[in-house]
Amino acid sequence: MPAIIHTEKLRKVYAVGKERVVALNDVEINVEKGEFCCIVGQSGSGKSTLLNQLAGLEKPTRGKVFIGKHEISAMSENELAEFRQAHLGFIFQSYNLLPSMTAAENVAMPLMFKGVPKKQRLALAKKELKNMGLGARMDHLPTEMSGGQQQRVGIARAFVGNPKVIFADEPTGNLDSTTSKQVLFRVLDLSKKEGTTFVMVTHEPSLAACADRIITILDGRVQSNVLQPDEVKEKNRTELFASLEGNMEIGGAAAKPAQAAEPAKTAQNGTAAQAGETGEKP
Amino acid sequence: MKISDLISLSAKNLARRKGRTALTVIGVVVGTCAVIVMISLGIAQNKNTDEMLQNFGDLTNINVYGGGAVAIVGGGGGSSSKNQPAKLDDAALAGFKTIANVVAVTPQYRAWNTQGTINAGKTNRYTASYGVVWGLYPEAMEPMGFTLSQGNWLSPTEKYGKDKLPVLVCANTAYQFADTRKSANSSKRQRYQGQTDAAGNPVEPFFDINSTPLSLTITDGAPENPKTRTWQLVVVGVVTEDRAKGWWTSDGIVMRVSDMRMVDRAYQDLIKQKSTTTPAYDEVTVKVDDVKNVEATDAVLKEMGYSTYSMTQTREEMQKSVAQSQLILGGLAAISLLVAALNIANTMTMAIYERTREIGVMKVLGCELGHIRGMFLIESGFIGFIGGVVGSIISLGISAILNNISTILALFGGGNVDISSMMGSMNSYGTTGSAISIVPPWLLLLALAFATLIGLLSGIAPAGRAVKISALEAIRHD
Numbered sequence: 143m144p145a146i147i148h149t150e151k152l153r154k155v156y157a158v159g160k161e162r163v164v165a166l167n168d169v170e171i172n173v174e175k176g177e178f179c180c181i182v183g184q185s186g187s188g189k190s191t192l193l194n195q196l197a198g199l200e201k202p203t204r205g206k207v208f209i210g211k212h213e214i215s216a217m218s219e220n221e222l223a224e225f226r227q228a229h230l231g232f233i234f235q236s237y238n239l240l241p242s243m244t245a246a247e248n249v250a251m252p253l254m255f256k257g258v259p260k261k262q263r264l265a266l267a268k269k270e271l272k273n274m275g276l277g278a279r280m281d282h283l284p285t286e287m288s289g290g291q292q293q294r295v296g297i298a299r300a301f302v303g304n305p306k307v308i309f310a311d312e313p314t315g316n317l318d319s320t321t322s323k324q325v326l327f328r329v330l331d332l333s334k335k336e337g338t339t340f341v342m343v344t345h346e347p348s349l350a351a352c353a354d355r356i357i358t359i360l361d362g363r364v365q366s367n368v369l370q371p372d373e374v375k376e377k378n379r380t381e382l383f384a385s386l387e388g389n390m391e392i393g394g395a396a397a398k399p400a401q402a403a404e405p406a407k408t409a410q411n412g413t414a415a416q417a418g419e420t421g422e423k424p
Numbered sequence: 425m426k427i428s429d430l431i432s433l434s435a436k437n438l439a440r441r442k443g444r445t446a447l448t449v450i451g452v453v454v455g456t457c458a459v460i461v462m463i464s465l466g467i468a469q470n471k472n473t474d475e476m477l478q479n480f481g482d483l484t485n486i487n488v489y490g491g492g493a494v495a496i497v498g499g500g501g502g503s504s505s506k507n508q509p510a511k512l513d514d515a516a517l518a519g520f521k522t523i524a525n526v527v528a529v530t531p532q533y534r535a536w537n538t539q540g541t542i543n544a545g546k547t548n549r550y551t552a553s554y555g556v557v558w559g560l561y562p563e564a565m566e567p568m569g570f571t572l573s574q575g576n577w578l579s580p581t582e583k584y585g586k587d588k589l590p591v592l593v594c595a596n597t598a599y600q601f602a603d604t605r606k607s608a609n610s611s612k613r614q615r616y617q618g619q620t621d622a623a624g625n626p627v628e629p630f631f632d633i634n635s636t637p638l639s640l641t642i643t644d645g646a647p648e649n650p651k652t653r654t655w656q657l658v659v660v661g662v663v664t665e666d667r668a669k670g671w672w673t674s675d676g677i678v679m680r681v682s683d684m685r686m687v688d689r690a691y692q693d694l695i696k697q698k699s700t701t702t703p704a705y706d707e708v709t710v711k712v713d714d715v716k717n718v719e720a721t722d723a724v725l726k727e728m729g730y731s732t733y734s735m736t737q738t739r740e741e742m743q744k745s746v747a748q749s750q751l752i753l754g755g756l757a758a759i760s761l762l763v764a765a766l767n768i769a770n771t772m773t774m775a776i777y778e779r780t781r782e783i784g785v786m787k788v789l790g791c792e793l794g795h796i797r798g799m800f801l802i803e804s805g806f807i808g809f810i811g812g813v814v815g816s817i818i819s820l821g822i823s824a825i826l827n828n829i830s831t832i833l834a835l836f837g838g839g840n841v842d843i844s845s846m847m848g849s850m851n852s853y854g855t856t857g858s859a860i861s862i863v864p865p866w867l868l869l870l871a872l873a874f875a876t877l878i879g880l881l882s883g884i885a886p887a888g889r890a891v892k893i894s895a896l897e898a899i900r901h902d
Contacts, residue, residue, distance in 0.1 A: 227790030
């Protein structure tokens with residue numbers, strides 16, 4: 143399989159006062175299409191910097207970043223904006239929903255930047271929110287939702303444009319452990335179904351243990367780049383999600399009669415909705 | 425991103441901070457009102473000046489005087505005239521007609537040197553001086569703006585029969601005639617316009633000028649057996665009175681200049697003095713097609729060596745002084761708009777600080793730089809536009825209040841205040857009761873466009889700042 147994300151001698155140097163801090167030092171990584179890749183490391187190791195470089199949020203000091211065939215490290219800001227519209231999705235630690243917009247409008251925002259007409263993009267956004275089990279919350283403002291619900295809106299927003307790659311910077315950092323697991327379950331479920339490459343920065347080893355690939359950064363260098371064997375990650379995933387016991391109403395009230403049935407239903411909806419588009423994925 | 429989305433996004437953002445937006449808009453409203461009201465005062469003053477001058481005379485007329493013939497010297501006697509003053513004769517007048525934008529030229533000829541009388545009635549009982557007769561170019565009368573209340577214009581060429589001369593009379597011409605049967609000192613010898621009898625009824629002239637035979641008689645003035653010559657005068661029309669065109673339109677008699685020249689020659693024959701000089705006119709009126717061309721034509725005439733006078737000169741002086749006071753008032757108004765602009769810039773800068781993370785998120789989600797800039801420019805332009813609309817409406821109200829201020833003050837028991845005389849010297853020329861403030865539609869549109877432009881301009885720097893915000897702001901943890 144060809145690498146969808148590829149870096150060459152990626153180097154990033156920050157000037158802190160008069161000192162120069164090398165945040166990334168000749169990082170070379172490959173992430174393959176459809177992979178779930180976790181970037182782990184201690185605070186200050188440079189893992190967030192790496193994600194920023196991969197997503198084109200920052201220009202590298204030296205080196206190249208490719209997504210597919212495109213060298214995003216050489217793109218202008220406007221080219222990057224268009225590239226993000228077309229190919230990338232983002233999930234943020236602090237959700238970053240626009241406070242003046244409803245859940246549906248927030249999800250529809252990337253489509254608005256693309257120029258999709260209002261009716262069409264709201265319909266797509268609502269479909270995506272239903273997949274996330276937020277059918278009843280579509281017209282709510284972010285302030286009227288729990289953290290878990292807000293993050294699910296964030297996930298819907300990342301997936302709405304059918305991106306090739308989704309980047310997430312500690313998406314569960316502000317959530318409790320149960321909600322974190324639920325959020326991760328949703329993301330994995332969707333990205334596997336749609337063949338989306340998912341790159342996540344995380345602190346939590348238990349979440350990272352579920353990844354296809356674990357990249358460990360230490361002092362700006364790649365310490366290890368491990369492709370986990372299928373049986374290991376399957377085992378870790380089963381262990382992680384076992385505690386959920388089918389409780390997929392993320393951040394919502396715990397006990398509901400229909401809880402057990404919900405994930406299955408969501409999965410079905412998701413499959414039906416996305417079946418036609420999965421084939422178009424690169 | 426669609427422009428409609430951009431606009432609705434901007435509107436939503438403005439609505440989020442209603443109080444702050446309202447305060448900023450009020451700043452623009454005040455500025456717009458100040459500018460509109462100040463300019464409207466100037467427009468009203470200029471209009472009042474024009475109206476006033478129109479009462480004095482036609483603005484598109486230039487009076488031309490022979491070089492050195494008249495005391496008023498307006499830079500006449502230029503290099504072309506040398507020592508010989510420019511002469512106002514028929515040839516010169518024909519030349520005037522060829523000047524660009526000139527629509528008509530006519531002398532206003534008075535035969536001062538010819539002794540004669542106008543007689544009316546079968547026995548020539550009523551008589552008036554030949555001095556009531558004005559010689560004009562018949563073809564120039566209509567273009568000059570004279571009108572007839574009845575009858576026809578004088579034909580420039582037509583012969584009206586042997587010893588018959590065509591004339592135009594005016595409504596009150598008959599009052600010029602005296603009754604020769606009354607003694608020279610009798611108060612009943614003359615009747616005048618506006619005279620009333622004992623019962624208070626207006627006194628009619630001695631005769632109806634349209635149905636009474638008129639004649640012109642010249643005489644050599646010899647005490648015994650004077651030689652005379654007489655022409656019958658045929659009234660072909662009656663000129664409508666318009667004192668702005670000349671006071672003689674009330675009670676004068678108009679003859680063709682050519683006829684008057686012929687009478688002059690007959691008089692010279694009578695007194696056996698042949699004039700060798702070609703006759704010249706004292707004063708000629710040149711009519712220009714538009715007020716704005718008067719100045720240029722005036723310059724051409726001066727260049728030819730003539731002295732000129734036009735109402736436009738007075739008008740310009742007056743407008744200049746109005747413009748001067750306008751400049752001061754307008755400057756004050758502009759300052760309030762400048763403050764409004766700073767206000768907008770401040771509001772936008774604050775909005776951008778508040779929304780730094782939002783802007784970062786939008787960038788990460790693929791919003792192009794131009795759209796971010798556009799969003800903020802639309803917001804600031806919107807503030808200017810709304811301020812302009814509200815300001816225009818309010819200034820219409822202020823204008824209405826100013827124009828009715830005396831009525832309003834009277835209602836509240838205040839004394840009779842003449843605001844127009846307070847507003848400036850121009851209005852005190854007896855034009856009280858006219859508008860103090862005139863707001864034409866173009867002024868409203870201009871103010872609206874200007875307010876919007878100010879909004880846009882003050883948004884440029886803040887929007888530039890927004891564009892520079894890094895996408896990294898979105899992932900900064902707080």
